[in-house]
């Protein structure tokens with residue numbers, strides 16, 4: 001297997017790089033990569049939409065009003081997008097992630113860097129996206145990118161940071177170089193599982209806080225929820241073998257604060273709409289974009305039950321979304337639970 005070290009290439013070197021996914025985040029990352037002078041190809045499945053985005057230099061459905069970089073190539077031809085690329089970013093919702101990677105894998109050169117941008121867990125299994133990349137695309141180098149990163153704020157040029165996680169240090173250095181810009185910083189981590197898990201878990205708590213805001217609750221409540229969410233996330237991480245320390249970084253508490261504090265988050269908005277009385281299906285349809293947390297709640301609840309991990313907020317939101325328990329009943333139960341230690345290492349706190 002040949003593994004090209006592109007991290008040491010001169011800053012001006014132009015690499016062929018593909019981004020799979022035509023939604024908000026794929027588009028935001030494609031714009032960064034193209035802006036850094038790389039030969040950037042974004043793949044989206046719908047040929048008509050690809051042609052329209054290419055012609056109008058705008059992705060009207062997902063990032064209206066945002067000009068696409070003039071060098072960004074957009075295509076619905078997967079082979080044309082990935083051919084000869086040393087780096088492929090995958091921004092496909094978790095439910096379709098495997099299907100797309102499976103299609104792309106035979107078209108990739110050995111040693112291609114495959115980077116997941118997706119924050120979810122595979123439905124009906126407990127696979128994270130890096131597991132899928134390893135299973136479906138053997139012989140590739142794998143990393144995950146996760147952090148407090150609203151696509152809309154990235155394209156608006158707000159100062160932003162994220163984390164690239166991989167056991168492959170050269171891959172991390174390469175991705176740091178490829179994405180770094182005047183407004184975008186990339187930190188590295190070797191805890192792939194922790195970074196990826198943090199990105200998936202925080203979506204659950206964004207639904208919870210969105211709901212609390214819809215119910216008229218104030219900042220005390222939001223702060224209570226975010227802090228106890230972090231405790232739950234770290235307990236779960238410890239139980240499944242991820243490093244709890246990862247959760248105090250950008251991909252953990254950073255993304256948790258962001259997503260639980262803003263209606264730019266689709267997960268937060270799902271919680272908000274359900275809190276206002278909408279049915280879950282109606283809320284998801286109204287958002288019209290992926291809200292990974294809805295599926296993640298089910299999967300994490302099942303895993304927490306199996307492992308005996310105490311996750312009262314996960315149980316609470318699961319009861320509201322999937323068990324038909326009235327919101328006031330769930331809140332009463334949460335608020336009358338045992339008052340334990342604030343900060344503790346024990347998985348039972």
Ligand SMILES: NC(=O)c1ccc[n+]([C@@H]2O[C@H](COP(=O)([O-])OP(=O)(O)OC[C@H]3O[C@@H](n4cnc5c(N)ncnc54)[C@H](O)[C@@H]3O)[C@@H](O)[C@H]2O)c1
Nearest residue numbers: 022023024025026045091096117118119149150151289290
């Ligand atoms: N939007 C953000 O701010 C943001 C930031 C960080 C991470 N993410 C993560 O990125 C992932 C993608 O999110 P997004 O915001 O781009 O979603 P989105 O809802 O904006 O777009 C999803 C895209 O995936 C495409 N898609 C769905 N199924 C497909 C299939 N079977 N084949 C090909 N394409 C398919 C859709 O056509 C659409 O273009 C999610 O896991 C999300 O959590 C999003």
Ligand SMILES: O=P(O)(O)OC[C@H](O)CO
Nearest residue numbers: 147148149150265266267
């Ligand atoms: O819109 P959400 O809820 O999917 O959140 C987007 C990003 O994950 C924020 O980092």
